[in-house]
Structures are given as structure tokens and as C-alpha cells.
């Protein structure tokens with residue numbers, strides 16, 4: 112039987128995010144955030160679901176951490192809800208919110224589970240949105256103030272920090288396509304938001320360095336290997352442009368301190384280029400300790416004369432898909448990892464999200480036999496191992512997600528968890544994929 116062993120100190124973890132699991136949306140002094148507001152508007156979310164209760168992790172975190180401990184999970188990526196700490200986004204601190212995260216993080220550490228904290232996973236305090244949100248450069252300063260408090264409170268016990276989760280999703284889905292909070296549909300605003308988020312990232316990295324903290328800090332980008340539908344030069348160009356739009360705009364800014372020239376030219380021609388300075392770019396590219404990558408699927412592109420602003424459209428192929436409709440394409444992870452390794456100086460990489468939604472059911476024995484998810488995870492970890500064997504500095508993998516949770520615009524209709532959540536009873540059922548992953552962690556290897 113073929114065995115694929117990972118490096119000795121490889122980080123095996125699971126991931127979640129505050130708004131998707133905590134619930135307690137207006138409890139203990141938490142301020143309103145943009146997802147509380149966005150989900151309260153009928154029509155925005157599948158069946159008007161919201162995160163008001165979610166997995167009730169705010170109250171059940173000890174039970175959830177016990178499950179992690181039983182599974183031998185030693186690393187947990189979580190996010191902090193900014194509005195629980197600063198209800199208005201700045202100024203007055205909500206001590207009960209701070210105390211919750213102290214309890215949560217101390218419980219993890221007491222169980223030997225290392226936290227990796229995402230400072231921003233999409234849940235901007237609504238008060239800041241009311242002043243323009245990320246399109247307003249002032250919000251950058253408030254993010255730095257929030258980060259500084261988090262570093263002061265938890266900097267000595269949290270070894271891994273992620274400034275932002277997926278600036279592309281925040282900017283494009285939230286400010287160009289309008290399908291995420293705050294529901295704006297304007298590309299110029301979206302690209303200015305992306306820039307301001309990247310600038311806030313760089314400022315927080317500089318702050319972290321100035322505080323002489325001993326952990327590692329990075330940013331998480333959602334990346335996807337891009338493929339032309341055909342070898343027609345128009346399709347090839349469409350894939351290149353989409354690669355610039357999704358991947359290179361962010362990778363080049365963070366790791367090279369420049370925006371890619373082809374995209375600057377395109378955005379300038381479309382009059383959607385953000386305002387920025389050379390100093391901004393220098394700050395944005397402050398050296399990071401790792402690049403976080405969220406990978407789920409590849410992107411196949413075709414030329415489309417009518418597609419604004421890229422003249423490129425995603426193609427939906429008739430290939431095996433997850434419940435999200437995303438093609439299952441494990442080799443795309445290998446392509447991405449090797450491309451980044453070769454094009455961006457061998458930066459250390461953490462896969463901060465990879466996983467799959469499937470239509471899980473609880474069988475007559477009360478079990479969730481999610482073999483499809485095990486197959487997805489196996490195939491992607493196999494590609495990760497291939498990349499490592501070819502020299503890629505891949506240091507860890509956080510599975511998305513520990514719990515079934517609120518899947519943004521899809522509400523609770525999509526289950527990504529390795530632990531099933533019955534939202535009516537809040538009962539947890541450990542899925543077969545969790546036991547499988549527990550073995551991978553224990554053996555630090557994949558077995559065919």
C-alpha cells in the first residue's frame with residue numbers, strides 16, 4: 112500500500128470563521144456588523160438565513176474544542192469578530208467580547224491546540240460601513256487599532272496571525288458583484304476597497320514587527336489555477352486576464368510590491384484603477400512569514416466580448432463537482448503551489464482552506480458516511496504532497512471546515528464540515544471524514 116508521509120513538523124489543522132459559527136449576534140455587547148445587516152435584508156441570503164444563532168459556538172465552544180481534542184486536532188484557524196471587540200469599530204472596548212476570546216483561546220491552549228487567528232474574515236462593524244467601509248482610507252487606521260489590541264492581548268500566545276481572509280472576495284463579491292455584504296455593485300469602488308485592505312494588511316504586518324512578537328504573520332488569498340477553454344489566442348488571453356484579476360493582482364502587490372502592468376493598463380482603460388502611491392505599495396509588500404492560500408477549484412475561461420470589465424467569462428464544464436457546483440480539480444492545487452513557488456521566491460505557504468460541500472445525510476445508524484468528502488480531501492492532499500516532494504515550502508494545511516456552518520449567500524444549505532451540525536438541536540455528529548482526517552494527522556501521512 113502506497114504511503115505519502117508529510118514533513119515532520121507539518122501543521123495539520125481545521126478552520127472556521129466567527130460569523131459562520133458563533134451566533135450570539137447581539138449578545139454581551141457585540142456591535143452590529145455588515146453581515147448582521149446584509150442578512151437582515153430579505154432576498155440577500157438563501158431562504159433569508161442568517162448568522163444570529165449559526166452553530167451557537169459562542170456558548171458551545173468548550174464542547175466543540177473537546178471534539179477537536181478527541182480527534183487529535185492540534186491546530187485551529189479561527190477568526191475574531193471585530194464588532195465583538197469594538198462595537199463601533201474603534202474607541203470603546205467591549206470587555207465581554209474580549210473575555211470571550213480570552214476563554215476560547217485559553218481553552219484551546221490548555222488542550223494543546225495551537226490557534227491561528229484571522230483578524231478579518233469579512234465581518235466589518237456596521238458603524239464603519241456607515242462611514243464608507245473599506246472604501247474609506249480612515250477604516251485602515253481603525254483596523255490597525257483593532258489589530259494592536261489583539262496583538263497586545265494575544266500576541267504572546269497566538270503563534271500564527273492572518274491579517275485578512277481573501278481580499279478579492281471582500282472587494283469583488285462585496286463591492287462589484289454585490290452578492291456579499293455590503294452588497295455594492297461598482298468595480299471602481301471594489302478595486303479601491305481591495306487596495307485599502309491590502310494597505311491595512313501591510314500596516315498591521317509592520318505593527319506586528321514593531322512589537323517584537325515571536326509568532327508568524329501572513330495574509331490569506333483565494334487563488335485558483337486558470338485554464339483557457341481552448342488554445343484559441345482569445346481564450347488564452349482571457350485566462351491570462353482572469354489570472355491577473357484573481358491571482359496576480361494580489362500576489363504581486365503583497366510579494367513584489369507592484370501591481371501587474373497588464374492589469375494596471377486594463378483597469379486604467381476601464382477607468383476603474385484605484386488610487387495608490389509608491390509608498391502604499393512599499394507598505395503592502397512588507398515581508399510576510401507565510402502566504403495563506405485558500406484553494407477549492409480551478410477556473411476555466413473563454414473570451415467573451417460582452418463580459419465587463421475583463422472580456423473573459425468562467426466556463427461551467429460537465430465535470431464532477433461539489434455541492435457548490437465547483438469542479439473537483441485536485442491537480443489545480445499542485446499547479447498553483449508550484450507556480451507560486453517558482454514565481455514568488457519560494458515563499459512559505461500554508462493552505463489555510465481546502466474542503467468540499469456535499470449533501471450530507473445522517474443515516475439510520477446516526478452516522479454521516481461522507482466518502483465523497485474523504486475522496487476530495489485525499490486527492491487534494493495527494494497533490495499537496497506532490498508539490499512538497501518537488502520542493503514547494505508548504506508548511507501546513509487547514510481543512511475547511513471543522514463544523515458545518517453559515518455558508519454566506521448559501522446560508523445553511525451547504526455543508527463543508529467534517530462535523531455535522533443539526534441546526535434544530537445544535538447536536539454535533541462527527542462525520543466519517545473527521546475520523547479519516549484524525550488518522551492522517553496521527554500518522555502524518557496519506558495511505559492509498
Ligand SMILES: CO[C@H](O)c1c[n+]2c([nH]1)[C@H](O)[C@@H](O)[C@H](O)[C@H]2CO
Nearest residue numbers: 128276277333334405406407511518
Ligand atoms: C472560491 O472559494 C473561496 O476561495 C472560498 C471558499 N470559502 C471561503 N472562500 C471563505 O473563506 C469561507 O468563509 C467559506 O465558507 C469557504 C467555502 O465557500
